Amino acid sequence: xxxxxxxxxxxxxxxxxxxxxxxxxxxxxxxxxxxxxxxxxxxxxxxxxxxxxxxxxxxxxxxxxxxxxxxxxxxxxxxxxxxxxxxxxxxxxxxxxxxxxxxxxxxxxxxxxxxxxxxxxxxxxxxxxxxxxxxxxxxxxxxxxxxxxxxxxxxxxxxxxxxxxxxxxxxxxxxxxxxxxxxxxxxxxxxxxxxxxxxxxxxxxxxxxxxxxxxxxxxxxxxxxxxxxxxxxxxxxxxxxxxxxxxxxxxxxxxxxxxxxxxxxxxxxxxxxxxxxxxxxxx
Amino acid sequence: xxxxxxxxxxxxxxxxxxxxxxxxxxxxxxxxxxxxxxxxxxxxxxxxxxxxxxxxxxxxxxxxxxxxxxxxxxxxxxxxxxxxxxxxxxxxxxxxxxxxxxxxxxxxxxxxxxxxxxxxxxxxxxxxxxxxxxxxxxxxxxxxxxxxxxxxxxxxxxxxxxxxxxxxxxxxxxxxxxxxxxxx
Numbered sequence: 001x002x003x004x005x006x007x008x009x010x011x012x013x014x015x016x017x018x019x020x021x022x023x024x025x026x027x028x029x030x031x032x033x034x035x036x037x038x039x040x041x042x043x044x045x046x047x048x049x050x051x052x053x054x055x056x057x058x059x060x061x062x063x064x065x066x067x068x069x070x071x072x073x074x075x076x077x078x079x080x081x082x083x084x085x086x087x088x089x090x091x092x093x094x095x096x097x098x099x100x101x102x103x104x105x106x107x108x109x110x111x112x113x114x115x116x117x118x119x120x121x122x123x124x125x126x127x128x129x130x131x132x133x134x135x136x137x138x139x140x141x142x143x144x145x146x147x148x149x150x151x152x153x154x155x156x157x158x159x160x161x162x163x164x165x166x167x168x169x170x171x172x173x174x175x176x177x178x179x180x181x182x183x184x185x186x187x188x189x190x191x192x193x194x195x196x197x198x199x200x201x202x203x204x205x206x207x208x209x210x211x212x213x214x215x216x217x218x219x220x221x222x223x224x225x226x227x228x229x230x231x232x233x234x235x236x237x238x239x240x241x242x243x244x245x246x247x248x249x250x251x252x253x254x255x256x257x258x259x260x261x262x263x264x265x266x267x268x269x270x271x272x273x274x275x276x277x278x279x280x281x282x283x
Numbered sequence: 284x285x286x287x288x289x290x291x292x293x294x295x296x297x298x299x300x301x302x303x304x305x306x307x308x309x310x311x312x313x314x315x316x317x318x319x320x321x322x323x324x325x326x327x328x329x330x331x332x333x334x335x336x337x338x339x340x341x342x343x344x345x346x347x348x349x350x351x352x353x354x355x356x357x358x359x360x361x362x363x364x365x366x367x368x369x370x371x372x373x374x375x376x377x378x379x380x381x382x383x384x385x386x387x388x389x390x391x392x393x394x395x396x397x398x399x400x401x402x403x404x405x406x407x408x409x410x411x412x413x414x415x416x417x418x419x420x421x422x423x424x425x426x427x428x429x430x431x432x433x434x435x436x437x438x439x440x441x442x443x444x445x446x447x448x449x450x451x452x453x454x455x456x457x458x459x460x461x462x463x464x465x466x467x
Contacts, residue, residue: 262333
């Protein structure tokens with residue numbers, strides 16, 4: 001039997017991975033419509049880690065470490081489409097540039113960051129140095145930036161570069177331990193991360209460097225995503241998706257899937273693409 | 284289908300311990316929704332990431348899902364630490380290797396099972412000049428590198444007394460000093 005995608009109703013949603021499946025929770029402004037949460041896709045023999053969303057074609061992209069492979073599927077229904085199946089070892093992060101029509105991923109065993117077109121063509125290695133445990137990766141398509149986190153226990157860091165791989169620099173390296181999750185909000189220009197070692201969620205505006213704590217006392221965050229003023233993260237100890245108001249700095253809600261097991265990556269499926277044009281198309 | 288009006292409308296979930304299940308709308312497939320801890324899959328027949336086993340006995344006798352057994356040589360923040368069926372450790376750290384991360388990887392020696400990471404596996408660091416075929420591997424336990432003739436030390440970094448010219452890369456040569464003119 002083929003795994004089938006259950007089409008998503010209109011509106012914005014959270015998409016998150018739980019071992020052999022990708023689930024969604026509809027968002028009603030900032031509220032989780034928990035009663036309408038359900039699986040989008042069942043792939044029981046795979047361990048899905050990272051998820052990303054392409055707001056143009058309304059496709060979900062994911063990495064799984066069993067094959068390992070990178071795949072996509074339309075959220076309007078249809079079967080999964082494999083994109084990359086070779087030269088992967090432990091792909092644990094994926095990000096889509098919906099303007100440039102490319103995807104980026106991390107591999108924590110090959111210790112690389114790679115880029116390819118959304119169909120898997122034009123694949124190339126962007127970085128293969130100074131990476132130990134790269135995991136979360138996110139894009140800022142309008143400004144052409146790429147951000148990623150490396151949870152290397154000896155020297156954890158959050159880095160940035162342009163999407164073509166130039167201007168690589170370390171954004172954060174102090175007071176980090178296990179920065180598992182990373183998210184960039186295009187509306188507020190906030191980069192936020194969830195750290196399973198410091199047990200904090202922190203944010204900064206990358207161009208300003210105004211780092212600040214948003215949540216502390218979190219238990220074991222893995223993935224994080226933003227939606228306006230809200231942050232949503234998955235937690236390995238609570239086996240839940242937790243909603244927090246980043247302005248008020250407090251937790252507002254949580255969602256426990258029926259099955260208690262680890263939740264991995266999480267992303268926001270926007271009803272519409274965020275405003276902005278490709279930095280390459282300017283001038 | 285509870286609307287058909289027959290006594291068999293509702294069938295029991297085919298899930299371990301009578302746990303709950305659901306029907307996937309488009310495919311009519313039954314999927315267990317509350318598999319026991321460490322298990323997953325449509326019929327709870329697989330182990331979750333971080334666990335290994337064969338709960339339904341697809342390959343031999345059933346083995347319940349247990350946490351990866353990797354000699355404390357994996358990082359709990361990593362994913363995919365062991366094969367979900369065989370339990371083979373896939374992400375050994377501290378320079379260990381092997382099915383259970385229970386030995387030092389090539390080029391390292393020591394006790395992979397030592398309690399303190401600093402005492403586990405140390406680099407062989409064989410001297411390239413004094414080691415046979417410039418090998419980088421050493422004895423897994425003692426750390427002794429395979430030395431060329433008349434070369435000594437664990438790492439083959441010195442000539443035996445009375446021998447010289449380690450740099451030749453072909454072993455050390457006898458000094459042949461005159462007994463009369465030498466101090467010892």
